[in-house]
Amino acid sequence: MSSSLKNLSDFSHIQVGSAAELKFAIVVSQWNAKITGALLNGAYKGLLDHGAKEENIELIEVPGSYELIAGSDIALRNQELDAVIALGCVIQGETRHFDFICQAVGTELAQVGLKHSKPVIFGVLTTDNLQQAIDRAGGKHGNKGEEAAITAIQMGLIHKTH
Numbered sequence: 001m002s003s004s005l006k007n008l009s010d011f012s013h014i015q016v017g018s019a020a021e022l023k024f025a026i027v028v029s030q031w032n033a034k035i036t037g038a039l040l041n042g043a044y045k046g047l048l049d050h051g052a053k054e055e056n057i058e059l060i061e062v063p064g065s066y067e068l069i070a071g072s073d074i075a076l077r078n079q080e081l082d083a084v085i086a087l088g089c090v091i092q093g094e095t096r097h098f099d100f101i102c103q104a105v106g107t108e109l110a111q112v113g114l115k116h117s118k119p120v121i122f123g124v125l126t127t128d129n130l131q132q133a134i135d136r137a138g139g140k141h142g143n144k145g146e147e148a149a150i151t152a153i154q155m156g157l158i159h160k161t162h
């Protein structure tokens with residue numbers, strides 16, 4: 001169901017589980033920093049609300065969403081993590097650059113996760129305009145950063161128990 005029909009950040013209907021024993025990296029892009037900063041706040045809220053320890057959350061900042069790929073690989077290469085949360089905001093400009101970034105980031109983040117056998121969560125907004133991004137970074141359609149954190153907890157627990 002699309003975000004325009006509901007607030008996807010309502011998790012009251014699911015059992016998320018405890019993040020107390022999990023280690024995370026959040027890789028966040030600096031492009032559209034006001035948006036990605038709001039996504040980051042949501043991600044921290046989601047992790048801490050479910051018991052994650054602050055000392056178990058590493059933060060890595062990268063220039064743009066395209067660099068989330070390398071940043072996630074670096075995070076997983078250097079330490080034992082249970083999940084990586086990749087946060088970015090790509091907004092359509094005048095050219096097809098948007099298409100290439102979104103396609104690459106979506107495809108390659110999945111490949112990074114498979115390479116390391118660890119969950120890499122796609123918390124990247126890909127919007128037509130700034131307002132759509134604002135609405136999904138703590139606005140009327142919730143916070144995709146918080147959603148990504150909940151997904152990271154769920155997938156991290158699945159990896160630990162399978």
Ligand SMILES: Nc1c(NC[C@H](O)[C@H](O)[C@H](O)CO)[nH]c(=O)[nH]c1=O
Pocket residue numbers: 029031032063064065066067088089090091092093101
């Ligand atoms: N236009 C946006 C970008 N562009 C920059 C790329 O992500 C990348 O840093 C550059 O191509 C160099 O490799 N990045 C975003 O995150 N959001 C945008 O709207």
Ligand SMILES: CC(=O)[C@@H](O)COP(=O)(O)O
Pocket residue numbers: 090091092093094095096097098101
């Ligand atoms: C997604 C982008 O890289 C884009 O915002 C850059 O804008 P433009 O396509 O007008 O160069």
